[in-house]
Amino acid sequence: MGFSSFFIFALRVILISHFLWTFPPWEYPIARAEGTRLIISGSSTMAPLVSEIGKRFETLHPGNRVDVQTGGSSRGIADAVTGLADIGMASRALKPQEAHLFGSVIAYxxxxxxxxxxxxxxxxxxxxxxxxxxxxxxxxxxxxxxxxxxxxxxxxxxxxxxxxxxxxxxxxxxxxxxxxxxxxxxxxxxxxxxxxxxxxxxxxxxxxxxxxxxxxxxxxxxxxxxxxxxxxxxGTFPLSRPLTLVTNSPPAGLIKTFIDFAQSSQSHDLILKQYFAPLQEG
Amino acid sequence: MISSSSNISPHSKRDDLLSGSVRFLALTAGGLLLLVIAFLFYESWPALHHIGLTRFFSDPDWYPTDNSYRLTSMVWGTIFASTGAVLLASPLAILSALFCHFYAPPLLSRWFRRMVELLAGIPSVVFGFWGLVVLVPMIGHWHPPGPSLLAGILILAFMIMPTIMLVAHTSIAHVPLAYIHSASALGFSRWSMMWHVILPTTKVGIFTGILLGLARALGETMAVLMVCGNVVQTPSRLFDPIRTLTANIALEMGYALGDHRAALFMSGLFLMGLVVLFVSMAEGLRHRNTYVATK
CATH class of the missing domain: 3.40.190.10 (Periplasmic binding protein-like II)
Known part of the structure; x- marks a missing residue:
């Protein structure tokens, strides 16, 4: 083993770090949102459910990717506002000061x-x-x-x-x-x-x-x-909350397709499997 | 210092390449620390700017969503838990290293060391889970509530004991045989040989082990998060629940925005400061009272 191969290794490290510096990973989601990828972030209560729904959505709509990240409801709403995510997940109803956002309840x-x-x-x-x-x-x-x-x-x-x-x-x-x-x-x-x-x-x-x-x-x-x-x-249980998908503008295109899919009876069994309550009788 | 030009071996290009890349890598390793500190400062800048350093000490309590950011009770929690663990684990570790080297029959000694090595490799989550399911209910039965400073100290002591023991054992094994022979020739008893010869010569090694243990105890997150209760308060008894700085970050980081997030980076900075403080204190102690063993 020569030292030159070691030197090449060091060079590679420098090149990769340079690449990461020029294209930092935290900027990737913005680039992805333009393609056929849906970035969803927010509530850790909702994340397992939404990622299951996302998997089924991917098989029914080939070519599309659904990425689900957790970080809490506040993060979900903040990401939807800044556009860091296409859809935010909030495991609560929207507050009055968030009324400019568009919430779609998928389960309770x-x-x-x-x-x-x-x-x-x-x-x-x-x-x-x-x-x-x-x-x-x-x-x-x-x-x-x-x-x-x-x-x-x-x-x-x-x-x-x-x-x-x-x-x-x-x-x-x-x-x-x-x-x-x-x-x-x-x-x-x-x-x-x-x-x-x-x-x-x-x-x-x-x-x-x-x-x-x-x-x-x-x-x-x-x-x-x-x-x-x-x-x-x-709706008789006193302490309940809607699981809401939040968007910055009225849902359209792929985002609307996904939200409609999550609300439809096609994802009822997934919702029940996670012990949440779906919208209608399923 | 030896420069390569005065070496006996002929000067080679590979030497230059090696020294260049080694220098570069060493610089990277050192630079990483500076990068981490710079990053912590950068991320906690909003907190320093909006909240101000003094409020981390003078606010009444820690309710970050309610604009109250006192960190001192968590600093105390971290200090109590890790120093308690070191005080508990070090004597045990040193004594078991001595046992392993001087008293145990070879077969037992080998298996003992192997077991301790295995203990050192157990992931902290496993320790935490064991603590949550076994230790905490036990303490709760004896003296409620259960999740407490004591549970944290015990779990951390279990975790750092093997590290200290292995480092101590290795340095004991490296004591020159001549020392031991001379001690025997002088008619030392086994105990006074250990006390007057072995421990003074291995002081540096044992100290390094304790320092490694302390660093692990300070930085441990998951196990502490699971057994300490995470209530923000300065503990007055061993049975009070505490929250450490690391647990604070792990509990709230995923859900924090704005100043709250910056305040959590501030707790990271406080932790870094604690580590620097402890390490420099230990360095000072180490240089003050060590005999240098001349070979």
């Missing part, structure tokens, strides 16, 4: 309280949940459970699940007295599954999937309405 999801399966508590009133999260109730005995201290699981800042939860219970994040702060739904479910005295809130879709696959958690009803896909679909 609910957020519910989860407890460990061994916790004897079967129902909590809104006030009790509120008191547990603010630290007024610190023992399960108070709400008819075992004599054990509560373990309050809260979400990290910036997640739309947190926003919705706070809004529903009329709380500020500062009021919450949490013992654990978690990132995604799965981490929350693992935390609750590992501690019989924990209380947490997660997306019904993820929780129901895990509960039916042997994870020891229980979904609590909210205001006496059971947390299931059916109640979310009927």
């Amino acid at each position: 999801d609910g957020i519910t309280i989860i407890l460990h399966r061994d916790n004897p508590v079967k129902f909590l009133t809104d006030v009790q949940i509120r008191d547990m999260y603010t630290g007024t109730i610190t023992n399960w005995k108070t709400v008819g459970g075992n004599d054990a201290p509560t373990l309050v699981v809260n979400k990290a800042e910036g997640r739309s699940t947190l926003e919705l939860f706070l809004h529903f219970f009329n709380l500020q994040n500062r009021d919450i007295h949490a013992h654990v702060v978690i990132g995604d739904n799965e981490q929350g479910i693992k935390t609750v599954a590992g501690n019989p005295h924990a209380i947490g809130y997660v997306s019904i879709g993820t929780a129901q999937y895990d509960a039916t696959h042997g994870i020891p958690i229980r979904l609590l009803p909210l205001q006496h309405i059971p947390a299931t896909i059916e109640t979310v679909r009927k």
Whole structure:
């Protein structure tokens, strides 16, 4: 092995870095959007579903690519505004200050309280949940459970699940007295599954999937309405949210085709498989 | 310093090529650090500009979406968790290295070392998952709530113990045999030989191991994120949940925009500062009290 081959290697490194410097990867999506590629970014709750829908869309419309990136609902909306993404995903309704954007709901999801399966508590009133999260109730005995201290699981800042939860219970994040702060739904479910005295809130879709696959958690009803896909679909479950595809201008061309496809009955089975509630009876 | 012209071997073009490319690569390696720091400064500039450095210390708490950016409790969380882990892991690691070299029968010693090497290779997520499923419920049973500074210290100690032990063991194995023979000839007991001969001569190596361990503990993200609870508060007891700077970045970066995002880069900068502080402190200590072993 000669040193010249090593030198050539070093040269290659320089050339590649030069190329990356001239055409930085973070500028690629803009270039792609002009072709037959759809860039979709945003909510981590929606990303698995939308990428499944995207895969089916690609097989039905050959030659088109659907790229799904996650980063939270706020990122999805910001990317749709700046044009960094063709479609943004937001797992909440558009806010009044976002009214200039165009939202298309593709499914509904609910957020519910989860407890460990061994916790004897079967129902909590809104006030009790509120008191547990603010630290007024610190023992399960108070709400008819075992004599054990509560373990309050809260979400990290910036997640739309947190926003919705706070809004529903009329709380500020500062009021919450949490013992654990978690990132995604799965981490929350693992935390609750590992501690019989924990209380947490997660997306019904993820929780129901895990509960039916042997994870020891229980979904609590909210205001006496059971947390299931059916109640979310009927619109009777109190804490639910629309899964929205957001665009900067009225959907047209390939973007419109994709949104129509996601809303149509052709993707109902994919939505149900992810334990979300599709728009119409499918 | 030896220059190549005074070497005995004839001057060759390949030498030039080698020295050129080696110099270039070394420069790149060093330059990377500067690039990283420059990038951190660049990305956290909006935070420095809009929020100002002092507010990272003087704000009442960390609610970035509510325009409140105090980082100090997370700095303390990082310091407590990593120094706690180092204080717990180092004696264990050094003692097990001594055991492995001087007490264990060869077969056991070989298997012990192999096991520790394996332990060093376990990914941090696996440690974190084990901590979340086994350790945290155990601590929760003993002293609620469970996710705590203690859990973080224990997990980090498990993770850095093998690194410190392996480096210590290697440097112990490199102690010149003559030292050990002389100590025996002087009638040293095994313990005083280790205490007065082995440990002083291997101090630099052991210190390097501890430094590597400390750096890993400071930078560890996933395992700490899973077991520490991530509540932003300055811990007053071992059983309080904490959030480290790394966990803060990992938890919120994917969802942060604008000043919030810049504030997270600021926590990266704080972490970098902590690492620099610890490393320079350790360097100072190392130069102050080492005997240089002359061979």
